[in-house]
Amino acid sequence: MSATPLRKPSPDVTAFDVERIRGDFPILHNVRPHGKPLSFLDNAASSQMPQQVIDRLVRYETHEHANIHRGVHLLSTLATEAYEGARRSVQRFLNAKEEREIIFTTGCTEGVNLVMHGYGRKFIGAGDEIIVTHLEHHSNIVPWQMLCEEKGAKLRVAPIDDRGEVIQEAYDALFNERTKFVAISHVSNALGTINPVRRMIDVAHARGIPVLVDGAQAAPHIAVDVQALDCDFYAFSGHKVCGPTGSGALYGKAALLEKMQPFKGGGDMILSVTFEKTTFNTIPHKFEAGTPPIMPMIGLGAALDYLSAIGMDRIAAHEHALLEYATEQVSTLDGVRIIGTAREKAAVLSFYVGEVHPHDVGTLLDEEGVAVRTGHHCAQPVMQRFGVPATVRASFAFYNTFAEVDALVEAIRKVQKLFG
Amino acid sequence: MDSKQLYQEVILDHNRKPRNYGPLEGATHESEGLNPLCGDHIWLRLRVADDRIDAVAFEGQSCAICKASASMMTASIKGRSVGEAETLVTAFRGMVTGEMDPSTPGNPIGRLAVFSGVKDLPSRVKCAILPWHTLHAALGSQTVATTEGAQDPMGGAAS
Numbered sequence: 001m002s003a004t005p006l007r008k009p010s011p012d013v014t015a016f017d018v019e020r021i022r023g024d025f026p027i028l029h030n031v032r033p034h035g036k037p038l039s040f041l042d043n044a045a046s047s048q049m050p051q052q053v054i055d056r057l058v059r060y061e062t063h064e065h066a067n068i069h070r071g072v073h074l075l076s077t078l079a080t081e082a083y084e085g086a087r088r089s090v091q092r093f094l095n096a097k098e099e100r101e102i103i104f105t106t107g108c109t110e111g112v113n114l115v116m117h118g119y120g121r122k123f124i125g126a127g128d129e130i131i132v133t134h135l136e137h138h139s140n141i142v143p144w145q146m147l148c149e150e151k152g153a154k155l156r157v158a159p160i161d162d163r164g165e166v167i168q169e170a171y172d173a174l175f176n177e178r179t180k181f182v183a184i185s186h187v188s189n190a191l192g193t194i195n196p197v198r199r200m201i202d203v204a205h206a207r208g209i210p211v212l213v214d215g216a217q218a219a220p221h222i223a224v225d226v227q228a229l230d231c232d233f234y235a236f237s238g239h240k241v242c243g244p245t246g247s248g249a250l251y252g253k254a255a256l257l258e259k260m261q262p263f264k265g266g267g268d269m270i271l272s273v274t275f276e277k278t279t280f281n282t283i284p285h286k287f288e289a290g291t292p293p294i295m296p297m298i299g300l301g302a303a304l305d306y307l308s309a310i311g312m313d314r315i316a317a318h319e320h321a322l323l324e325y326a327t328e329q330v331s332t333l334d335g336v337r338i339i340g341t342a343r344e345k346a347a348v349l350s351f352y353v354g355e356v357h358p359h360d361v362g363t364l365l366d367e368e369g370v371a372v373r374t375g376h377h378c379a380q381p382v383m384q385r386f387g388v389p390a391t392v393r394a395s396f397a398f399y400n401t402f403a404e405v406d407a408l409v410e411a412i413r414k415v416q417k418l419f420g
Numbered sequence: 421m422d423s424k425q426l427y428q429e430v431i432l433d434h435n436r437k438p439r440n441y442g443p444l445e446g447a448t449h450e451s452e453g454l455n456p457l458c459g460d461h462i463w464l465r466l467r468v469a470d471d472r473i474d475a476v477a478f479e480g481q482s483c484a485i486c487k488a489s490a491s492m493m494t495a496s497i498k499g500r501s502v503g504e505a506e507t508l509v510t511a512f513r514g515m516v517t518g519e520m521d522p523s524t525p526g527n528p529i530g531r532l533a534v535f536s537g538v539k540d541l542p543s544r545v546k547c548a549i550l551p552w553h554t555l556h557a558a559l560g561s562q563t564v565a566t567t568e569g570a571q572d573p574m575g576g577a578a579s
Binding site: 356357358359360363364374375376383389390418419 | 426427432435457458459461481482483484485541543544547
């Protein structure tokens with residue numbers, strides 16, 4: 001299965017200087033859990049921040065802080081330039097055609113909710129159908145359920161197979177004349193599956209149906225090109241791409257954003273207000289009511305510039321090598337069951353250690369300095385599909401090393417010995 | 421703390437071979453315990469006569485901390501009065517939330533002190549306390565106990 005149009009990773013993996021990159025991340029050296037070197041393998045939950053981004057945040061607060069789009073004074077101009085500069089960084093990162101197609105959000109969840117309110121509540125009605133997949137994170141399920149409840153619409157779910165891949169024929173078969181919207185993840189947070197989103201978008205577009213892509217787990221790991229994907233909306237979170245929490249962005253095609261209703265009302269999203277009538281601002285400002293989290297968005301811009309300077313293709317190649325090594329090493333352990341074996345995967349390894357509950361595994365791995373996520377990963381339908389209440393999830397970033405994979409494997413061996 | 425101090429042989433043993441595990445005939449009280457955050461899910465059943473717990477059993481899916489806690493709890497309350505069981509609930513809860521030192525003279529904790537280390541692992545306190553919440557709920561004829569929200573019979577104080 002092809003995951004086009006992800007650009008092909010560069011074969012030049014050897015040129016990737018992970019030690020130099022690790023030098024950019026103070027937390028990787030500052031923290032020694034239980035006296036052990038930190039192996040931070042919980043990047044799908046939140047990634048760490050390089051010094052370059054931290055410095056950018058400090059510069060804003062020490063040299064540029066003011067409200068944006070308002071004052072005529074110097075600081076307000078500097079803050080506005082920095083904020084709008086970050087928007088251009090997002091535009092470049094996603095290869096969006098126009099700057100005004102980028103709306104700042106507090107994260108991927110807000111992006112999905114913005115589309116649900118702005119598009120869904122205006123254009124979806126009783127009897128209409130919305131398609132999602134069985135792989136979705138709760139944040140790409142619950143807003144659509146809320147909309148269905150409110151409008152009397154129906155949620156249709158594309159099933160997955162035992163590898164954790166969306167069954168494409170079943171997805172195609174869900175479409176009918178009542179289908180009005182499609183919301184799919186680019187990469188599964190629980191299993192790492194990379195969906196063939198370009199293909200899935202084409203199927204929807206053949207019927208004129210718009211598609212939102214939840215890119216929370218894709219943006220940190222693979223080069224995203226929204227024009228090549230031809231998606232109508234693309235949402236992602238800043239704190240998973242080495243930026244601050246409270247930052248994120250939603251891409252939307254300008255023509256769609258223009259016909260949508262605002263998500264929140266307030267300052268900055270209007271052109272004029274009287275008690276009789278309010279005229280909304282143009283996009284993207286129509287969707288950015290009130291004073292936004294300015295510092296986090298500037299940090300997001302700096303984080304995306306940082307990732308771009310390394311190169312998303314090189315990042316993807318290094319992470320893919322880590323995933324292959326980790327999969328191979330973990331597979332050699334007796335009784336460890338890997339959950340999610342899609343042919344196209346991002347660097348996520350979800351597994352179960354024999355009969356040991358994932359929470360016990362997590363606590364004991366932490367003892368060895370290995371930070372992983374344990375639980376249902378806000379994807380309970382995925383857990384139900386595989387008949388487990390939870391999994392242990394190791395998720396890799398470009399600053400992770402093969403030695404950290406070894407630390408993970410060694411720590412799992414200790415768990416097995418203890419529970420032997 | 422060193423989490424290996426928590427995963428001591430006695431806890432691992434109760435996890436491997438839980439006592440009073442399975443269904444219970446003729447239960448007079450029962451409750452279902454849920455920890456939605458990690459998926460711990462147990463059922464607790466009791467046979468109470470003349471204010472005395474004659475029989476108790478539990479079953480379900482849970483982590484080692486929760487299962488060992490449930491196992492040792494059932495062993496501790498069998499044959500005790502309802503009042504004594506409630507006193508233990510309060511003491512256990514006090515210990516794992518760090519409000520009660522298990523070395524305090526005269527406290528009823530006894531061998532349950534192996535769980536005292538949980539207080540240093542905030543993410544695991546709920547695992548240890550779930551069986552005790554469920555017991556409290558069952559004795560109060562409440563059919564479901566969870567570690568979250570309105571159904572938490574202890575008022576969610578373990579968070």
